[in-house]
Amino acid sequence: MNNDIYVVIEHVREQVADISYIMLAAARDLAQETGGEVVGILLGQDADGLAGDLAADKVLYGEDPALAEFTSDAYQNALAGLIRENAPRAVFFGSTTIGTDVAGVLSARLGLPLVSSCLKIDDGMIVSQICGGKIMTESNLADTTTLITMIPGGYKPEEGQGGSPEVTPVAVDVADLRVALKEYIEPEVADVDITQEDVLIAIGRGIQTEDNIELAEELAELLGGAVCASRPVVDQGWLPTPRMVGKSGQLVKPKLYLALGISGAPEHVEGMAEAENIIAVNIDPGAPIFDIAKYGAEVDLFDLIDYLLEALEDA
Ligand SMILES: Cc1cc2nc3c(=O)[nH]c(=O)nc-3n(C[C@H](O)[C@H](O)[C@H](O)COP(=O)(O)OP(=O)(O)OC[C@H]3O[C@@H](n4cnc5c(N)ncnc54)[C@H](O)[C@@H]3O)c2cc1C
Structure with a gap:
């Protein structure tokens, strides 16, 4: 085993996903402890140009027509070979649909430990969430290659950008695939495109009833x-x-994300952690949403909405 930290670079439709940059930032912190290099693993076809601004020491690029679009099958085969051959100290995957699809299977297939929902690296420890973010844990790297899935919130994507790594083509084995992409289906067209809004009023289970949504709509309009x-x-x-x-919804990056009665489970945070300003409103002081919010108010959301509606209507 060597001391390098690998990062599986996630990309969709010719765009590197923010989680890839976030993982590179975490990998840098971990590599400082192990004394190894940060190595990006980029899989695809005609995709080596995506390595351009990755803050990695080098990028291993595996190209094959079977990797033109993500399939779990092809990624598993390609990555299993690379991990077995090179035995890095750790491998980061996004805690995303793509990353979790692959990391869990590789852990079972290669008999390697997996730490899920890592938020950050602190003094060489992997700080991660369990129980939907209600409990934080710290894990050491194991004596064998450790697989890690990463959630957003602990690093900014900019911290993993700005490099110009050397790109080395590597052979990948993607034979005997059982799955192929047939069609890419665009999500259904929305009445409102929340990915384009600067201000989002986000409501969670704390809103209690369908009728109460009207209050949030009024606030959003104002x-x-x-x-x-x-x-x-x-x-x-x-x-x-x-x-x-x-995770199963949209990825949003508004200027303001006002989270009303949302606990901040990792699957929700995955879609909004990169908002410029997150304001969390929750009656539970231990709600994990407060860990990633810029401002937090431990108040009843209905009291706050009433107050804001009155103040904005008078303004
Ligand atoms: C595979 C998978 C994919 C998923 N994908 C997604 C996804 O894409 N998006 C997503 O959101 N979730 C997703 N989930 C679900 C996720 O795990 C959580 O269950 C969900 O995000 C919780 O929603 P919530 O915060 O609204 O509800 P809860 O966790 O029930 O939180 C409600 C919060 O409201 C607070 N509250 C209650 N009353 C008030 C009040 N009057 N004033 C202020 N605060 C109040 C409570 O203290 C609590 O913190 C997924 C789960 C799985 C397993």
């Missing part, structure tokens, strides 16, 4: 924004799916 939601609100059928933020 602030010139739109209402979005966590999954329970959408699962209840109170708002359409394109208004959902998170």
Whole structure:
């Protein structure tokens, strides 16, 4: 085993995902402890140009037509070979649909330990969330290659940008695939495109009833924004799916994200951690949303909405 820290670079539709830069920043902190290099693993076809601004010491680039679009099957095969051959100290994956799809299988297939939902690296320790973010844990690197899935919130994407790494082509084995991409289906068209809004009023289970959503709509109108939601609100059928933020919903980066009655589970945070200003409103002082919020108010959301509506209407 060597001391290098690998980062599986996630990219979709010719764009590097922010989580890749976040992982590079975390990998840098970890590499300082192990004394190794930060190595990006980039898989794709005609995708080596994406390595351009990765803050890695080098990038290993595996090219194959089977890697033109992500499939779990092809990524698993390619990465299993690279990890077995090179035995890095640790490998970062996004705690995303793509990353979790691959990391769990590789852990079982290669018999390697997996630390999930890492938020940051602190003095060489992997600080991660369990129980939906209610408990933080610290883990050491194991004596064998350690796989880590990473959630956003602990680093800014800019911290993993600005490099110009050397790109080394590597052979990848993607034979015997059982899965192929047939079609890329764009998400259904929304009444409001929440990914384009500067101001989002986000409501969670704390909103209690469908009728109460009207209050959030009023607030959004006065602030010139739109209402979005966590999954329970959408699962209840109170708002359409394109208004959902998170792992199974949209990725949003508004100037203001006012989170009302949202606990801050990792699956929700994945979709909004890069908002410029997060204001969390929650009656539970231990709610994990406060860990990533710029400002927090431990108050009843209905009291706050009443106050804001009155103040804004008078303004
Ligand atoms: C595979 C998978 C994918 C998922 N994808 C997503 C996703 O894309 N998006 C997503 O959001 N979730 C997703 N989830 C669900 C996620 O794990 C959480 O269950 C969900 O985010 C919780 O939503 P919430 O914060 O609204 O509800 P809760 O966790 O129930 O939190 C409600 C919060 O409201 C607070 N509250 C209650 N009343 C008030 C009040 N009057 N005033 C102020 N605060 C109040 C409570 O203290 C609590 O913190 C996914 C889960 C899985 C397993």
